[in-house]
Amino acid sequence: MPPRVQLFANPQSGTHSARRIAALRRAFESAGAEVIESESSAAVPPEIDPLATHICVAGGDGTVRHVAAAVARGRHAMPIAQYPLGTINLLAREAGYHPDARRFAERFLAAAVRRRHYTATVRDEMFLCCASAGPECAAIRGYSPALKRRIGRFAYAVALVRTLLRWERHAMVLHAEGRSFPCEAVYIAKGRYFAGPWSFAPRASLLDDKLHVVALGTARRRDYLRFLLDLALGRDPGARPGNISFTCSHLSLDGPAHVEVQGDGDLLATLPLEVRSTGTTMDFI
Template sequence: MSHAPAAFGKPLVQIVSNPASGGHSLRRLEQLRDAYVRNGYDAIFSESSPVTPFELATGVARVCIAGGDGTVRHVLENPEMRTSGVAVDIYPAGTINLIAREWGVPSDPDSFVQQAADRPARCLFPVGLNDTCFLACASIGPDARAVAGLSVALKRRIGRLAYVVAMLNVMANWQRPSVQLVVDGRRIDCEAVFVAKGRFYAGPWSFAPEARLESPELHIVALRRARRRDMAIFWLAMMIGKVDRLKNVEFAKGRELSIASDISQPIQADGDIAACTPAFLAVRDDPLFL
């Protein structure tokens, strides 16, 4: 869904979505457009996906990213977004939007637009990951292998439940390749690793409750063993906020992280497979202000 801009007398907002994502709703996008119009804007729609890269329209005053974390990442990777000076709003849509959750963004379109117009800019530090970046979280291990095996068509039909199906396939074909981490010069040997840039992971849960999007620091949680029962215990501990009590876990903080593995492994970043091992992660020195 894409429309070229016309000559508008009001400030123009470009509403960006990924029509192939889970939770995509044309009706909700139209409600969001109507909310902007009621607040003095004109609006156009455009798309952003791995197949259709985001392009900033001419004359835009604001960009509203209406999608999940993957869509947010794809849009903000566009070099124009660092130099254009346009305001950026992040509306919670798609499968999961951890950034909007951490910032307490309302899902009601009118409340969202009114808050976006009144709030100050927020600071967000991206994390470089090989030749790409991520914003909220990354991981290597069973959950990343589930994302790698995810059916896009199934995700479009049933949303985040598609991850459950993919994880069942991972459970049936369990692997435990070793991973070697170096965090600001400190080595950690493990079988699974979770990296937090923001507070939340996979929804309302957190394995690093002190992590913040506006802080230039990575919070790393490494599982020394990643057997089925180890992962089940870890996920349960994350849901009840007790990860810090696990004996199988090693914690670290830093701005840089090198990752190697016995075999090439997929790296999940903001809900998508963004790279494979070996990898180098580093918090970027120049934050985004959204």
């Protein structure tokens, strides 16, 4: 019986490409698979086909997160992969998925060894790669989908510049490992990468169940720009005076009720909340 690939895409995404998705479908079919095209978007929640043997998400990290959550809720056991068609593609970057449709399809269908990715939650919402409570949440809230369709990831840069002009600081308290830390921004890595090819926790891994945390004691404009500079230069932002870094499996964060937390590029919840490594895994290729 040929493999049956359920291919998810988000047609509402600013990076959606019908041409590339059609090429990926042809690549799967040329490799001997049957393909079920499905949608995962704000208007159409993902539904897992019970006859599918593989799940492929042609989209960004947020779409992967939604589809993976649907797989987990249904207790399905089929492997998942991300075809890098989103803005950032953190999971695809860490897993080394190739953007060439033929090479991607051949690897996906031929893989005998699965990568067991540990998941985490913000409150009850799953995330796979990273979460944060910081200025980037305001940028996510304020970016323009129309502009994203025209200039891609640079729409977030435009939104971040606007955030810098209308700067807000929020006093929070991070609780973990029996200690409490006053802070103004918190970054949580489940995987290695954050916002692109950068990392504030290079030892973090999707294959590890630990949360890698960096907290900024103050988040003035210059503190945040130093944080971005540390990312660009590969330096540890937790080593700066007033900041902290550590690993844990559970933390809680208190602060103003309007402060938002993002996970994998989606705004997930507001404070106060808990973040946990679930200790459970999902199969990726």
